[in-house]
Amino acid sequence: EEEMSAFRDLVRMRSTVVANCSDLQRKLKSKLKIHMPELLKTFRSISSPVLLHLLSVYPSREEILANEEDAVKLLSSHRNWSEEKAREVIDSLKDSIGKPDTFGTYSTITSIFITEIKLLKEHVEALDEEIKKFLQKFPDNPLRTIPGIAEITEAEIVSEVGEINRFSSGKAFVSYIGLDPVIKQSGNMTRGLSISKKGNKHLRKTFYQLAKNLIKNTEKYKNKYEKMIERGVKKKVALVAIARAAAEMVYQLLKNNVPFDLSLS
Structure with a gap:
């Protein structure tokens, strides 16, 4: 620690x-x-x-x-x-x-x-x-198998996450980052979904960048992003969705110590 x-x-x-x-x-x-x-x-x-x-x-x-x-x-x-x-x-x-x-x-x-x-x-x-x-102390880090991931992105995730087993599930991990969806309300008015932003702001920024890299370097994430845009989803909202998916994928990599696989996305 x-x-x-x-x-x-x-x-x-x-x-x-x-x-x-x-x-x-x-x-x-x-x-x-x-x-x-x-x-x-x-x-x-x-x-x-x-x-x-x-x-x-x-x-x-x-x-x-x-x-x-x-x-x-x-x-x-x-x-x-x-x-x-x-x-x-x-x-x-x-x-x-x-x-x-x-x-x-x-x-x-x-x-x-x-x-x-x-x-x-x-x-x-x-x-x-x-x-x-510092990163040399983690020679078999599965994060390195993610297409297009930068060394500093790996360092940010490793240093901020620490021990992955402290998170009970991928959902808990996403919530810790602050990428979990919440309903925005004002009085009796419901204004749709947003992200909580109550989690780790450093990781949230990192996963936004990771989402951009995945959209650029993998067909699956790129297609998912473009389909959301075609449906009329705002670019920022679509990027948040990709960041959330990336967080769930990273949780699986670290939890199970397995290399990147599109089936985990």
């Missing part, structure tokens, strides 16, 4: 760091929309290593254009980046519709964002290594 508690703290810490990093990336994206919106057309992901490298050296449009040739060299030094492509990106900034960094404030703020994002990414990498060491 003490070891599993330590593992749970480690995995939850990773979730916190990832959330903080995502928050900073959203704020950085908002600044770029104001100051250099053209970069967002080239870099679809704000976490692009190339974009972060460029902004860590030249955090404003003014600095990029003042060091145009060096900025081109920086971009073209990256894999799959030609000098022609690099120049196109720099040239797009020459007629930017973005707000100028008249007082240097955007440059300062951007530099801080980049520094913090890089540091948080390093923390995630370090935590991933520690998590990987």
